Amino acid sequence: MSTPQPDASPDVTPASRPRVSARVGGISESATLAVDAKAKALKAQGRPVIGFGAGEPDFPTPPEVVQAAVEACSDPATHRYTPAGGLPALREAVAAKTARDSGYEVQPSQVLVTNGGKQAVYEAFATLLDPGDEVLLPAPYWTTYPEAIRLAGGVPVEVFAGPEQGYLVTVEQLEAARTPRTKVLLFCSPSNPTGAVYPREQVEEVGRWALEHGVWVVTDEIYEHLTYDGVEAASMPVVVPELADTCVVLNGVAKTYAMTGWRVGWLLGPADVVKAATNLQSHLSSNVANVSQRAALAALSGSLEAAHRMREAFDRRRATMVRMLEEIDGVSCPVPKGAFYAYPDVRGVLGREVAGRTPTTSAELAEVILEEAEVAVVPGEAFGPSGFLRLSYALGDDDLVEGVGRIQRLLGAG
Structure with missing residues (x-):
């Protein structure tokens, strides 16, 4: 037949x-x-x-970080594959650094080390979104966000806040843009491209709105240490602890430690989301270059001088x-x-x-x-x-x- x-x-x-x-x-x-x-x-x-x-x-890049990389080059352990999710010591250091700098307590198992912040952005949306899911995207926004959302099958929904409101979107604007297809809010403070920083009370207001409506939050904290005039960069899952189960935090060493070319970022969040994103990375790129990971470990373990x-x-x-x-x-x-x-x-x-x-x-x-x-x-x-x-x-x-x-x-x- x-x-x-x-x-x-x-x-x-x-x-x-x-x-x-x-x-x-x-x-x-x-x-x-x-x-x-x-x-x-x-x-x-x-x-x-x-x-x-x-x-x-x-x-x-700080000399002590470069020296750690030089020494790592001679270590045979860095010449081989390592866990796709990141070196265990680096995942521990990311968890410790997060608790130290923002007050957010996570376990090393909730950390995925990525090839720079851009991969963290892509993997966060790829893990959370199904085709047609909408992402509220405060504008002005970093140019990579909408492309990563579309690659994941999502639909970016721009919510514009102009200079007359300090480039800060309001809960009223977010609520007006929310639909039954809304799954995620992208939140970036301090902001690229505007340099705007949300006051703590506004971070809480946005976080509680997201919690009330079952909207996930992907929050980019890559510029957390670059604030001026005594302004604080408040971390949303710290300000609204109940949001932790539906919040993914993105960060990396690029801006704080002048390490843009080393390509080390991370995402952290609920264990099931991080495990799924790690599975994706295991097929996408495997582990981040070990020499870069060892350099990042030295950066996070050192001072912020x-x-x-x-x-x-x-x-x-x-x-x-x-x-x-x-x-x-x-x-x-x-x-x-x-x-x-x-x-x-x-x-x-x-x-x-x-x-x-x-x-x-x-x-x-x-x-x-x-x-x-x-x-x-x-x-x-x-x-x-x-x-x-x-x-x-x-x-x-x-x-x-x-x-x-x-x-x-x-x-x-x-």
């Missing part, structure tokens, strides 16, 4: 199918990395471009950048309370002639600034609505003053 063959249209052949899947073909390139790459390419051509695009500290020195420099640069941006005609810049980004409102510049051109979007304005002033900034379209720019102040003081000064000369300063 012959085996039935599946129906096939004579018009559909392997050659006629799309070469790239719709799922991956629909992903947008990281705008921040694209701007940084373009700036570096122009500099390689000899142009004196100053880049405000990349979100990485301009400081070297280097991080505090960086914060002092960022604070100084923050004040300089905001002051200079505020001097530009048509530009308004709320004072960021955390991270190392300024997010000026440039809607007052749009529609005005600049160097013989009339930009009507922040993307067009960013292009004019790069071509005419040789300064690379990221347009607001990468993070939500048009009308804004993101500038990182994680670069040298002299370059910062020169770069913003060029923008002032291009756009006009009052």
